[in-house]
Amino acid sequence: MRILLIEDDAILGEAVRDHVSAGGHAVDWVRRLEDAHAATRAVNYGLVLLDLRLPDGNGIGFLKGLREAGDRTPVIVLTAHDQISDRIEGLNSGADDYLVKPFNLGELTARMLAVTRRYGGNPSPVVRLGDLEIGPADRRITCDGREIILSGREWAVLDVLLARPGATVSKGQIEEALYAFGSEIESNTVEVYVSRMRKKLGHAHILTVRGVGYRLGMPA
Numbered sequence: 001m002r003i004l005l006i007e008d009d010a011i012l013g014e015a016v017r018d019h020v021s022a023g024g025h026a027v028d029w030v031r032r033l034e035d036a037h038a039a040t041r042a043v044n045y046g047l048v049l050l051d052l053r054l055p056d057g058n059g060i061g062f063l064k065g066l067r068e069a070g071d072r073t074p075v076i077v078l079t080a081h082d083q084i085s086d087r088i089e090g091l092n093s094g095a096d097d098y099l100v101k102p103f104n105l106g107e108l109t110a111r112m113l114a115v116t117r118r119y120g121g122n123p124s125p126v127v128r129l130g131d132l133e134i135g136p137a138d139r140r141i142t143c144d145g146r147e148i149i150l151s152g153r154e155w156a157v158l159d160v161l162l163a164r165p166g167a168t169v170s171k172g173q174i175e176e177a178l179y180a181f182g183s184e185i186e187s188n189t190v191e192v193y194v195s196r197m198r199k200k201l202g203h204a205h206i207l208t209v210r211g212v213g214y215r216l217g218m219p220a
Contacts, residue, residue, distance in 0.1 A: 013029055023155075027166045044173070049075075052086070077095045129216060143202075157190070157194065
């Protein structure tokens with residue numbers, strides 16, 4: 001999943017970026033609202049992590065602008081202000097969840113997964129795909145009791161497909177999930193990862209829709 005982190009604190013921002021990246025997600029980290037606006041115009045993000053107090057303004061205004069423009073990207077607000085009024089304002093402005101600093105990075109991961117599951121229309125923590133049982137929260141896949149290990153970037157591809165059950169996902173959407181700004185994108189990268197995943201999960205579980213992209217499912 002491609003995630004936008006908007007946080008001006010260098011220590012916290014680096015910790016969150018590294019933790020989320022280690023989970024197999026691509027993270028674009030910006031420290032100003034000006035850069036956040038530019039990022040959301042250029043990329044379709046799967047999730048936004050938003051600090052409220054930034055050098056060039058309040059994150060609430062940014063959040064309201066997203067919602068007024070019809071942008072339904074999930075947003076988790078991260079703030080040091082533990083006031084009930086701040087929480088209410090954030091949620092009323094369109095935030096999906098709220099974490100007060102300092103927070104546990106494990107809790108952040110759990111909330112990210114909960115929010116994205118809601119948006120993907122799949123509230124269950126376990127996804128069954130044919131003979132596979134997939135646990136996105138604990139990054140665990142089993143097939144008839146045998147565990148299957150995916151790399152971080154393979155999980156990033158699978159997350160994009162799981163977020164759109166039954167739908168075809170374009171190569172461009174997968175590339176966005178794999179790479180943060182400044183990363184080199186090779187023309188056959190998506191095909192390489194899909195090929196690796198098919199060897200591990202079975203060819204029938206990732207279908208090619210020619211000229212369009214990929215989707216999860218069993219052949220008709």
